[in-house]
Amino acid sequence: MTSQENTVGSLIDRLGGGAVALARLCSIVPFVYLFVYVGGAFLIPKSAGPAWVWLQRGVVSAAILCLLILFLQHPRPESRPAGLTHAMAISFMLALPAIVTSFWPGVFGALVTPLLVLCSALWGKARRD
Template identity: 90%
Template sequence: MTSQGNTSGSLVDRLGGGAVALARLCSIVPFVYLFVYVGGAFLIPKSLGPAWVWLQRGVVSAAIVCLLVLFLQNPRPESRPAGLTHAMAISFMLVLPAIVTGYWVGVFGALVTPVLVLCSAIWGKARRA
């Protein structure tokens, strides 16, 4: 029989561990929560509608901020853990959960980290050339 701690630890390991796992979760959780958001929208009372929308916006905002902090901690591609560049580059997926709630700050914010990752990769290649 396995303990709960071992199960969650192996999940983090399967996601790449440490910063890579966090970046992947920041890209996956808001996207998956989108299904909860849409399904719950039919079940909650109309008076809780604005709070429900802002909850999804909060999830997207937290993911964007977390990815930005991860980029600021690892700005150079050569010093990033393996897989972190890819995990941060695919964070453009956060655009969809932001669009569904009409959160235009989130739409543009979701594109910041992938653009920064692209710019840092170009800068790194130009510096090595």
């Protein structure tokens, strides 16, 4: 095993491993890329502007889609790995990178997974009571 593979494995372990790490990365990467997006906007030629905007929109869309798939794989709170509920619940913050590019489907899409997580938690609590 190379040191690079060991570092990536260590990072995934620190993020919670497996689905939890993926959900956390889906929330982190669009924000980190937001800084690249804003900084790069000053450096790219004007003709590449629309492609640059759509690249940020694609990053946000991929994160939202990934979180939705994770929810569909783990719909019940009791079947989720520890930390996954929190990682999916805070994904409403993806609305900010979507707002920066005026990507309104992304703004509304960023609210879907947290609402599904909330509804599943309320449903599970109602079933237990």
